[in-house]
Amino acid sequence: MDKPSVSRTPYSDGKPARKPASVVRSTVDETAGLLGASGPLRFGHGLISTIIALSLGTLCLLGVLAFHFPEYLTTPELRRQYSVEVLRQALLVALLVAGGLSLANIILGVRRNLNMLAFALVMIAVALGGSRVPVGDFPDNTPYIGLDWFILDLLGSTLVFVAIEKLLPLRKGQPVFRKEWQTDLKHFAVNHFLVGLILLTVNFVIHNAFGWMVQHDFQLVVQGIWFVPQLLLCILVADLSQYWTHRAYHEIPFLWKFHSVHHSTKSMDWLAGSRQHVLEVIVTRVLVVAPLFVLGFSEAVINAYIIIVGFQAVLNHANVRVPWGPLRYLIVTPDFHHWHHASDDEAIDRNYAAHYAFLDYLFGTAVKADRSLPNHYGVVGDYMPDGFFAQQMFPFRARPKG
Known part of the structure; x- marks a missing residue:
C-alpha cells in the first residue's frame, strides 16, 4: 500500500x-x-x-x-x-x-x-x-444503534464480495484499498449505526403520511398471491418507485445536490454504494417502502425483498464481471449500474433501475454505447470534496445542477 x-x-x-x-x-x-x-x-x-x-x-x-x-x-x-x-x-x-x-x-x-x-x-x-x-x-x-448490523454486514460483505472481486474482476488490478476507501467506510459505518434512527423515522413517516391509503380488503388479495409471484411483484413495485425517485434526483437540480454525493466516488467496488447522504437514505426508503406498505405485501415477501435489495445494491456497485447473457436486458447487473455511475457523455442520466433493467429500456433511459465499459466514474467536473462530513454538508453549500 x-x-x-x-x-x-x-x-x-x-x-x-x-x-x-x-x-x-x-x-x-x-x-x-x-x-x-x-x-x-x-x-x-x-x-x-x-x-x-x-x-x-x-x-x-x-x-x-x-x-x-x-x-x-x-x-x-x-x-x-x-x-x-x-x-x-x-x-x-x-x-x-x-x-x-x-x-x-x-x-x-x-x-x-x-x-x-x-x-x-x-x-x-x-x-x-x-x-x-x-x-x-x-x-x-x-x-x-445498529452496532451488530455494522459488524455482521462488514464481515459478510468483506468475506464474500472481496473474494468475488478478486476471482471475477470487472477491472483487473484495482486494489481492495483503492483511493477514498476511508470515506466510503465512514459512510458505511454511519448508515449502519444510524439504522435504528433511520428505520424509526421511515416507519413514522410511512404510517402517518400513507396510513389513510391502506385498504385492508385489497391487501388481503395481495397477500393471497403465491409467494414467488408476490415477491416478483413486490420487487417491481419497489423498483418503479425507485426508478422515478432516482430519476428525480438526477433531473431536479435541488435533489441532485444530495444525490451527487453518491455519484462522487471515482472507483466502483462493493463499498462504493455506501456513499450516500443521510437525508437521501431516509427519503428514498420512505418513497420505496411506502407503496409496499400501502399495497400490503406479506411480511415474508417484504423480508425476502429486503435481503434481495441489500445483496443487489452491493453487487451492482462491485468490481465484478459475470457473463449474464440475455439476462442483462431483464435484471440490473454490475456492468449495467457501472454505466450509471460513469461521467462519460453517453452515460449521463441513464440506467436508473435498481432491479429490473427492462424499465430503462421501456422508458428510454438505457445507456447506448459502443463499448462494454465506461472510461471514467464520478461527477462531471469532480467538484465533490472528500471526507464524510464535508460530503454531508455539501448539499447545503453547493449550487444546483444545471
Missing part, C-alpha cells in the same frame, strides 16, 4: 527500546499512516496479516461491547433471530485468529507497533469477558 514511511521499531533493529511515550506516538503515527494509505497489498511484508489482526481485534472489542449492552447496541429485528451460542463461537474464533496473528507478528518482529495495538485490543476484549459475557433479560424498546 502507498503510505507514509514509518521508521523501524527498536524491536527489529537491535537499538535500545524507546520510552513509553515515544512508543505510543510511534504507534499512533503508524496507525494513522496505515488508515490513510491506499494501493495494492503485497504478500511477504506482514501487512495483510496485520490488517486482518487489527480489523478482527477492533470488531471483537465492538462485539463484546454489544454483548454487554444489547439493548442499546443491537438491532431488535436482528437479535430476535440470533443464535447466541453461534455468535459466541464466532467471536471466540475471531479472538483466537486476531490474537494469534498479532502475537506471531510481534515475535517475528513484523510491524510490531501495529500488532501490539491489535493484541491489546484482543486482550481488552478478553478482559471484558470475551465470548463468555452473560446476556440476561433486557427491555426491547430502548433507543439503539
Whole structure:
C-alpha cells in the first residue's frame, strides 16, 4: 500500500527500546499512516496479516461491547433471530485468529507497533469477558444503534464480495484499498449505526403520511398471491418507485445536490454504494417502502425483498464481471449500474433501475454505447470534496445542477 514511511521499531533493529511515550506516538503515527494509505497489498511484508489482526481485534472489542449492552447496541429485528451460542463461537474464533496473528507478528518482529495495538485490543476484549459475557433479560424498546448490523454486514460483505472481486474482476488490478476507501467506510459505518434512527423515522413517516391509503380488503388479495409471484411483484413495485425517485434526483437540480454525493466516488467496488447522504437514505426508503406498505405485501415477501435489495445494491456497485447473457436486458447487473455511475457523455442520466433493467429500456433511459465499459466514474467536473462530513454538508453549500 502507498503510505507514509514509518521508521523501524527498536524491536527489529537491535537499538535500545524507546520510552513509553515515544512508543505510543510511534504507534499512533503508524496507525494513522496505515488508515490513510491506499494501493495494492503485497504478500511477504506482514501487512495483510496485520490488517486482518487489527480489523478482527477492533470488531471483537465492538462485539463484546454489544454483548454487554444489547439493548442499546443491537438491532431488535436482528437479535430476535440470533443464535447466541453461534455468535459466541464466532467471536471466540475471531479472538483466537486476531490474537494469534498479532502475537506471531510481534515475535517475528513484523510491524510490531501495529500488532501490539491489535493484541491489546484482543486482550481488552478478553478482559471484558470475551465470548463468555452473560446476556440476561433486557427491555426491547430502548433507543439503539445498529452496532451488530455494522459488524455482521462488514464481515459478510468483506468475506464474500472481496473474494468475488478478486476471482471475477470487472477491472483487473484495482486494489481492495483503492483511493477514498476511508470515506466510503465512514459512510458505511454511519448508515449502519444510524439504522435504528433511520428505520424509526421511515416507519413514522410511512404510517402517518400513507396510513389513510391502506385498504385492508385489497391487501388481503395481495397477500393471497403465491409467494414467488408476490415477491416478483413486490420487487417491481419497489423498483418503479425507485426508478422515478432516482430519476428525480438526477433531473431536479435541488435533489441532485444530495444525490451527487453518491455519484462522487471515482472507483466502483462493493463499498462504493455506501456513499450516500443521510437525508437521501431516509427519503428514498420512505418513497420505496411506502407503496409496499400501502399495497400490503406479506411480511415474508417484504423480508425476502429486503435481503434481495441489500445483496443487489452491493453487487451492482462491485468490481465484478459475470457473463449474464440475455439476462442483462431483464435484471440490473454490475456492468449495467457501472454505466450509471460513469461521467462519460453517453452515460449521463441513464440506467436508473435498481432491479429490473427492462424499465430503462421501456422508458428510454438505457445507456447506448459502443463499448462494454465506461472510461471514467464520478461527477462531471469532480467538484465533490472528500471526507464524510464535508460530503454531508455539501448539499447545503453547493449550487444546483444545471
